[in-house]
Amino acid sequence: MNKTNIFICIILILISFFVTSIFQSTCKNTMTNKITSAADAIKLFPITVSAIKQRQEAIINDTKQKIDAIIALNSSERNFENTIQAFDIALANFGREQSVFNVISNVNPDQLLREAADEAIIALQQFGVDYVSQNVDLYHAIKDYAENKMLVDDPGQEVKYFVSETLKDFKRSGLDLPKEKRDVIAQLKKDIAELSLSFDKNINIDKSSIQVTKEELSGLDQDFINNLTKIGDKYELGTDYPTYFQVMEQCDNASTREKLFHAFVNRANPQNVQLLEQIIEKRDLLAKELGFESYAALDIDSQMVKTDRRAKQFLMDLLVKVNRKEEQEFSDLIKDLPSSVRLVNNAFNPWDRLYAKTYYKKKYFDIDEVKLAEYFPMEHTIQALLDIYQKFFSLEFKEIPMTNIWDKEVKLIEVWRNYDNQKTLYGYLFLDLYPRPNKFTHACQMTVIPVTKKGSTIQPGVAVVLANFPKSTATKPSLLKRSDVKTFFHEFGHALHALLGATELANLSGTQVKMDFVEMPSQMLEEWLFDKEILKIVSHHYQTGQPLSDDLIDRIIEIKNFTTGDTISKQIMYALLSLAYYQPGARKDSTQILHDLQKEIRRHDVFYPHDHMQASFGHLTGYGPKYYSYLWSQVFALDLFDTIRKLGLLNPQIGNEYIQKIIGKGGSEDPNQLLYDFLGREPNQEAFLRDLGLEK
Secondary structure, three states, rough: OOOOOOOOOOOOHHOOOOOOOHHHHHHOOOOOOOOOHHHHHHHHHOOOOHHHHHHHHHHHHHHHHHHHHHOOOOHHOHHHHHHHHHHHHHHHHHHHHHHHHHHHHHHHHOOOHHHHHEEEEHHHHHHHHHHOOOOOHHHHHHHHHHHOOOHHHOOOOOHHHHHHHHHHHHHHHOOOOOHHHHHHHHHHHHHHHHHHHHHHHHHHOOEEEEEEEHHHHHHOHHHHOOOOOOOOOOEEEEHHHHHHHHHHHHOHHHHHHHHHHHHHOOOOOOOHHHHHHHHHHHHHHHHHHHHOOOHHHHHOOOOOOOOOHHHHHHHHHHHHHHHHHHHHHHHHOOOOOOOOOOOOOOOOOOOHHHHHHHHHHHHHHHHHHHHHHHOOOOOHHHHHHHHHHHHHOEEOOOOOOOOOOOOOOOOEEEEEEEEOOOEEEEEEEEEOOOOOOOOOOEEEEEEEEEEEEEEEEEEEEEEEEEOOOOOOOOOOOOEEOOHHHHHHHHHHHHHHHHOOOEEEOOOOOHOOOOOOOOOHHHHHHHHHHHHHHHHHHHHOOOOOOOOOOOOHHHHHHOOOOOHHHHHHHHHHHHHHHHHHHOOOOOOOHHHHHHHHHHHHHHOOOOOOOOOOOHOOOHHHOOOHHHHHHHHHHHHHHHHHHHHHHOOOOOOHHHHHHHHHHHHHOOOOOOOHHHHHHHOOOOOOOOHHHOOEEEOO
């Protein structure tokens, strides 16, 4: 799985009891008190178990009171402020606390705090089912306003869109059904939420590793080896991303690659395989109770693609083109294989392909990713990225010193926007970028408080970016591979979407868009890294200070789609896997489905019968059947980038237009309309296919 795209940014696992987008969005919202300083942002995160429990009880009581007040109103008393705005605030406050607890669960080194946060998440999930997503009286209150008062109030298009989407979500949650059915649905949602939390927790706490001798680390950089934990006369290789990909790309020893591959694809196995199959079963039962043939049909009903059949057709049409590209790539790679790679029945062992790619790039393009990483020391790279965004988006970033946060290496960035002779605070961004035990293992962005606006007044928000980049060694600073730099561009893109997407209603702010549109802004910003001017700005050799040479940049751009056939083929397989798990049928053998798809799609990889990667495929809870959304939204990302590039990647005028017409709208309009407004036409796949080398 492409490590840039693992666990975006948007962690929706803790709200899996909500079926659709409006309820999913409540994990990212605000409380009634204001965030006006860095101190306010830091104080969001409790530092004792008792504080977590107090916050849990307080938010449940507060939400109950607010919703009871909405329900108690007579029809004649209803208006925008006491019904829709009050509902938005109630969800916002509740979601803020969910997000705070989610951050603690995923990053805090204190086991007692993580456990208290997990308990609080479960309690809020259970309450949320009963008092929000399955509250038929609340549904009738919102429906009453829509039918009897909204036309009179005329609250504006954003509010009308929110009300319309909310009512669709309530109906999709079964609130038009008899009580006995609603009770069954509520219990299923609670069960699913608790199982999903356990599934994700198991991934975070997994400590799978192997032990090897010094000789078995042949080909790996000495600084990398020196940074490994030594147990007796052996070295420990973990399954964290920096370690895993370094070994897969650079280790000459096929046995080491094989052993680490086995550990990697069996993280959180077997416990998560069992949990996943229980989740699949309960989600299928939920869909049937709600009148849908499958959970895939239910969960995709509210998305841009509309149906799971259309999502699958999109993937299968793309696969035909990708297979032709992958066939040519395979033919090129096998003409000259490194000595430790042996084909089996004209196919790669799955632990050999990445090593073979790395070897080929070094030999035929003179591209060595380890050497290239010397041009991307973390501190300079991050600052250069901030400089780029400051110019394009008319922003100003200020690092704020802080104490009393969960880890001393976490940074806090204050985000201002300088536009139209006004300087406005948009929010605070926490950067937690290095691996440590029990931390979230991939990369993602989490919105804690969304940015809202009233007229021209902005209420600042708070977001968190998590990653797991290599740490400094005794002789070198933290050096980022290009894939790491891409990851940071991607997740920071989510953060900018979150902080610049100011809307009147908190539950439409920032990244709270259709799931198959949420990746678009981040994927679009990744493309900056294949522009010569941008690469000159970002690169800076950690010893000489020199940027990448023109010749080296040309070679980087030349190999951009070198193995897109293989990469996209793998993404299609993951997307089809997520769809297959949630097709009709409660009882499924998740491993057999995985293996069948691997045999069908990964035609030049030897089938590995001990692969249980579904156990650590975290998207299967939060994204459910919607993993297709990465490729779906990439089509729009490339179309937009192609348009913006022609006008200037550092052009603040086009940056402002992009904010005004796309990310600044948050989820307040249909994404199809946003794309049309910016492009001046319907989007198409031309730039996407051209970028992947699939246009023919």
